[in-house]
Amino acid sequence: MPGDFLNILQTKLMNGSNVEKNIVVVIMWALAANNQRAKIILKSAHHDSTLQNTIKHCQLLSGLESKLSNEDLDRMYYVLNLLRDNDKIR
Secondary structure (H helix, E strand, C coil), rough: CHHHHHHHHHHHHHCCCCCHHHHHHHHHHHHCCHHHHHHHHHHCCCHHHHHHHHHHHHCCCCCCCCCCCCCHHHHHHHHHHHHCCCCCCC
């Protein structure tokens, strides 16, 4: 069951509409915020790499068909950094 949820998140992040991508990013943010185990699970499912590829794709399409705002991209970068910042102790 958790694997299905992670697969849905990854599919929507890669192939979903901009609204769906934003929803997935917010879900990932909510799961990973102050939760080391969730960060590890999301990273082991390669959601950090998928998010990075999504950011690159959206930047390439910034002038064409992508309608993501700078705020949306900033949120994606924030979540990516949150996922990859698991080695720091605060």
